[in-house]
Amino acid sequence: xxxxxxxxxxxxxxxxxxxxxxxxxxxxxxxxxxxxxxxxxxxxxxxxxxxxxxxxxxxxxxxxxxxxxxxxxxxxxxxxxxxxxxxxxxxxxxxxxxxxxxxxxxxxxxxxxxxxxxxxxxxxxxxxxxxxxxxxxxxxxxxxxxxxxxxxxxxxxxxxxxxxxxxxxxxxxxxxxxxxxxxxxxxxxxxxxxxx
Ligand SMILES: CC(C)(COP(=O)(O)OP(=O)(O)OC[C@H]1O[C@@H](n2cnc3c(N)ncnc32)[C@H](O)[C@@H]1OP(=O)(O)O)[C@@H](O)C(=O)NCCC(=O)NCCS
Numbered sequence: 001x002x003x004x005x006x007x008x009x010x011x012x013x014x015x016x017x018x019x020x021x022x023x024x025x026x027x028x029x030x031x032x033x034x035x036x037x038x039x040x041x042x043x044x045x046x047x048x049x050x051x052x053x054x055x056x057x058x059x060x061x062x063x064x065x066x067x068x069x070x071x072x073x074x075x076x077x078x079x080x081x082x083x084x085x086x087x088x089x090x091x092x093x094x095x096x097x098x099x100x101x102x103x104x105x106x107x108x109x110x111x112x113x114x115x116x117x118x119x120x121x122x123x124x125x126x127x128x129x130x131x132x133x134x135x136x137x138x139x140x141x142x143x144x145x146x147x148x149x150x151x152x153x154x155x156x157x158x159x160x161x162x163x164x165x166x167x168x169x170x171x172x173x174x175x176x177x178x179x180x181x182x183x184x185x186x187x188x189x190x191x192x193x194x195x196x
Contacts, residue, residue: 019076019128021120021192026076026089026128033077034061037088045110050143052170070095078108078121086112089121091129094139102129103139106152113148120192122156127193130184139181143170150178158182 019026029037038061040046041054073092077085087108093100104125108118129138141164142149150160158180166174 019124019193021124023081023115023120024086024117024124025079025081026121026124027079029075029077029088031062031065033075033085034058034065036085037061037075037077040088040107040109046107048107048146050146050149050170050175051107052168076125078106078117080112080117086117087121089118089125091125091138101139102133102135102137103141104129105140118152119155122152124192126156126182126187127190130187131190131193135184137181137183139179141167141177141179143168144176144178150180153180156182157186159186 017028035058038056038058041061042056044053047053071092071094073090075088075090078087078089079085087106089104089106091102091104094103095101104122106118106121126138129135139161140149140153140158142153144163154160159182161179161181164177164179167177168175
């Protein structure tokens with residue numbers, strides 16, 4: 001373990017507010033973050049060329065906040081150590097005939113990409129999820145052309161499972177996704193979060 005970071009009490013029960021890393025912290029999104037997230041998700045620069053076009057109004061977004069849904073979506077704001085909000089990372093369930101599969105997704109504002117922030121955010125999220133939930137695997141899907149996202153996943157220990165052919169309608173065309181996963185035994189132990 002290269003450094004010791006902290007978490008508030010309640011961590012193991014999942015009642016977490018702040019997950020601290022070396023470069024970034026993850027903080028559970030609050031209602032007051034919703035206008036910012038709605039703006040981000042409606043901004044084509046933010047979503048990037050490999051995610052679908054969606055436009056959200058603030059009120060639509062607020063309506064869905066806190067509503068229990070089958071995907072159990074939970075969003076965390078990625079903050080730099082000075083508190084600047086630079087993106088989000090979320091976990092949610094994908095329903096599969098084999099059961100509920102836990103998946104993560106993330107995005108950063110363009111000016112903060114390429115600085116290692118998302119790689120650390122993913123490592124924090126893996127530690128948090130494997131420490132707090134009795135789960136065997138975490139997965140992520142990304143456009144086959146999205147090299148940056150694939151690198152983030154591979155650096156965090158995810159392995160490519162295969163290609164989901166023409167599974168996403170992105171900017172006018174059906175696109176293939178790579179499906180990645182990491183198993184608990186491949187994660188092995190926390191990389192960022194440690195008990196204090
Ligand atoms: C994908 C994304 C989250 C990556 O976040 P990030 O903080 O820029 O990633 P990191 O800085 O941790 O970089 C990860 C690796 O990808 C590399 N990388 C970054 N941008 C790249 C690009 N455009 N092409 C190739 N490699 C790239 C980095 O060099 C780094 O590799 P290295 O450690 O070997 O140098 C960010 O680019 C983003 O928000 N993109 C738009 C939204 C999106 O695509 N989200 C993911 C949907 S699945």
